[in-house]
Each structure stands twice: as structure tokens, then as C-alpha cells.
Amino acid sequence: MKTTPEHNKRIAIMTFSSVYLHYVNKVEKKGRTQEELHQVIKWLTGFDEAELQTLIEQKINFEEFFSKAIINSNAQLIKGVICGYRVEELENPLTQKVRYLDKLIDELAKGKKIDKILRKL
Structure with a gap:
């Protein structure tokens, strides 16, 4: 499923x-x-708690948030559907990173073990 430029x-x-x-x-x-x-x-993202709190207080948008992030090299191991989109097939890099985060949080909420969520092999 392709995302639109507006999305x-x-x-x-x-x-x-x-x-x-x-x-x-x-x-x-x-x-x-x-x-x-x-x-x-x-x-x-590489953000520790202090950095995360600062970013929240600054009310930065997702584009700025992910431009400051150091994306984990194993992020490409995140696969599956979130919000109707298969994350590994998203073409827009920013949208893909946001959906990676959504997918990880969804897995956490569903009770998946932390080691599995963090793609520890």
C-alpha cells in the first residue's frame, strides 16, 4: 500500500x-x-530519557525528531503491518521511521518480550 504525499x-x-x-x-x-x-x-532512535524529555518540551515535529535520531542498524528487521501499511514496504523514509516506532510500541502493548521487540538475535 502506497502512502500519498499528503499523508x-x-x-x-x-x-x-x-x-x-x-x-x-x-x-x-x-x-x-x-x-x-x-x-x-x-x-x-538513540535518545536517552533526558534527550527525549527535551524533545518533548521543544514540541518538535516528527521530521525534526527523526533528523536528530541515530536509527538503530537493526531497524530494517522491523516487519509487519501497522496502521494498514506494511512497514518494510514504505517508500518514504520518514514515514517508515514513524511506522517503525508505531510497530515497536504496538508490540510492547501486545505483551511481546523486550528482547524480541529490540530484535536481539
Whole structure:
């Protein structure tokens, strides 16, 4: 399934802080912790808790968020469908990174073990 330029632009300008609280609520409702959420975010982006908090306070958009991130070299191992899109087939690099994050958080909320989420082989 291809994304449209409008869809990609909408994702790029969405602020990370506006979505972050949804991530927290999603994982906590399923019995996971904010610390586990931060562990998953750090694995994908390289941001530690202090950096993450600063980015949230700055209300940066996803384009800025991922331009500052150091994407984990194993991120390409993230596969599957999230929000109706197969993440490994997304052509727009930014949209793919956002969907990688969504997929990891979805796996966390579904109770998958951290080692599996972090693609530890």
C-alpha cells in the first residue's frame, strides 16, 4: 500500500509530543511501563530519557525528531503491518521511521518480550 504525499506531509509536521502521551497511555493500559517505552524509543532512535524529555518540551515535529535520531542498524528487521501499511514496504523514509516506532510500541502493548521487540538475535 502506497502512502500519498499528503499523508507523508501530515506525518512530518505532526509533533512528537502530541503523540507521545498516546504511546504512554497505550502501553500502560496493557500493563507495560513508561520505562519500557523509553527503552524501546532509545533502541530505535538513540535518545536517552533526558534527550527525549527535551524533545518533548521543544514540541518538535516528527521530521525534526527523526533528523536528530541515530536509527538503530537493526531497524530494517522491523516487519509487519501497522496502521494498514506494511512497514518494510514504505517508500518514504520518514514515514517508515514513524511506522517503525508505531510497530515497536504496538508490540510492547501486545505483551511481546523486550528482547524480541529490540530484535536481539
